[in-house]
Amino acid sequence: MWNIFQQNDKGYEIISSAKDDEYVHQPESSLFDFERAEDDPHLAEIEAKKEKNRASRNTIGIVIALCAxxxxxxxxxxxxxxxxxxxxxTECLLTRSVFQLGVMPLVSLxxxxxxxxxxxxxxxFFICTCYTFASTSVFGAFSLIxxxxxxxxxSASRTIISVILTVVTLRExxxxxxxxxxxxxxxxxxxxGISTTQLNDFYVSNSWRIVGGFFLCFLGGLFRSIGFTRYRQIKEEVSAEAIVxxxxLQSCCLNIPVTLIFQNYSIPSIKFLHERCSMI
Structure with a gap:
């Protein structure tokens, strides 16, 4: 025996019955109307909440991106x-990594x-390695241009490569x-780039710094985009705080030996930090 149900205000009711050897044709719309959100107030409310939450997350994400x-x-x-x-x-990278490790216990609270x-x-490990290479490349660019x-x-290289990887890899x-x-x-x-080449004689007379600096920017954006795309594939199971x-930790493990081998590590003095903050 086959029973076909339809939803109404009181619940579900049998609208047709048939034996196993009988065929009963019902329009598809009458069988599946209850699955459409516009016909079910409860489903419509759920969809509205999803849209509201999506808009809220997008707004929060934009604000966080601007602050970053x-x-x-x-x-x-x-x-x-x-x-x-x-x-x-390497000293700059090491200082930043130590600061991040110091902040993480507070975040864990x-x-x-x-x-x-x-x-x-x-x-x-792959994501952290990409981020480490990206940070090293970008810090090198800071010192050149x-x-x-x-x-x-x-930002330009990261945005362009991220869009390409999003379309190709994530099919979005x-x-x-x-x-x-x-x-x-x-x-x-x-x-x-125009201001760098036209408004500063030092960079005009040292064109290799411009080429090297922007090439490091490209590498930084490339590694950052690759790591970010891989993280988006596992973000449901791994938190962003864990990646940071x-x-x-990996950056510290890599930079400490390099710093100790090639130069003496010197923490910036309070006077230096005060002068830099006053300039900003």
Whole structure:
């Protein structure tokens, strides 16, 4: 015996019955109307909440991205001034990594999860390695060209490569927000490149610094995009805080031996930090 049900205000009712050897044809719309959100107030409410949460997450994400960009710009200025004072790139990277490791225990108090499932150990190691190469390349660019040009070059390369990897690897469509970010990044890189070559005689007479600096920006954006794309594939199981923690730990493990072998590590003095902050 076959029973066909239809939903109404009181629940579900049998609208047709048939034996096993009988065939009863019902229009598809009458069988599956209850699955459509516009016909079910409860489903419509769920869809509305999803749209609201999606809009809220997008807004929060944009605000976080803007704050990260601001902090990254300040970091580029500080790194540039530090290299002019004789502090090496590895020392700058090591200082940043130690700072990140110091902040992570405070973040852990907010019940953040640093645990990485066993089957994702290789993925996390690959992501952290890409981030380490990206940071080293970008810090090298900071020491060669103007900070604003380095930030613009790194942002442009990362945005372009991220869009390409998103379409090719993740099979996602390009959104209007991504196109807008791509246009702004390319425009910023062009403007900063022009200002670097025309407004500063030092860089005009040392063109290799421009080529090397923007090439390092490209490498930084490339490694960052590869690592970020891989993380998006496992973000449901691995938290962003775990990536930051293990990236900082790996960066320390790589930079400490280099720093001890090639130069003496010197923490920037309070006077130096005060002068740099007053300049900003």
């Amino acid at each position: 960009g601001l902090l990254y710009g300040l970091q580029s200025v500080v790194v540039k001034q530090a290299t002019l004072e004789g502090i090496s790139i 907010c019940s953040m999860n640093f645990f990485v499932p066993k089957h994702h150990h290789r993925n996390v 103007l900070p604003d040009a380095a930030v613009a070059g790194r 469509a390009v959104t209007a927000l991504q196109l807008c970010a791509l246009s702004i990044a390319v425009l910023g890189m062009v403007l900063m 923690f293990w990236h900082a």
